[in-house]
Amino acid sequence: MDKKEEKDISSESKKDIHTNVYKLVTEDAEFVMNIRKIKNPGELLEKFYLLREDQTLTSAEKNELVKKIMIDYMG
Numbered sequence: 405m406d407k408k409e410e411k412d413i414s415s416e417s418k419k420d421i422h423t424n425v426y427k428l429v430t431e432d433a434e435f436v437m438n439i440r441k442i443k444n445p446g447e448l449l450e451k452f453y454l455l456r457e458d459q460t461l462t463s464a465e466k467n468e469l470v471k472k473i474m475i476d477y478m479g
C-alpha cells in the first residue's frame with residue numbers, strides 16, 4: 405500500500421458519517437438500505453407547531469423560518 409492509499413483510508417475512517425445499514429433478505433430479493441441518522445423529528449414537529457401558532461409573523465416570514473429550520477435539520 406502506498407502513502408496515497410493510506411491517506412485515503414485514514415481520511416475515510418475520520419469522516420463523521422452516521423449510517424445505519426438495514427438488510428432484508430427474502431426468497432426472491434435482497435434489500436440493503438443505508439440510512440443516515442438525522443436529528444430528532446419530534447423537535448422538528450415542535451418547532452413547526454410553535455411557528456404555526458405564532459400569529460405575529462406573516463406567511464412569508466413563516467416560510468423563511470421553515471426553510472431555515474429544514475436546512476438546520478437536514479444539515
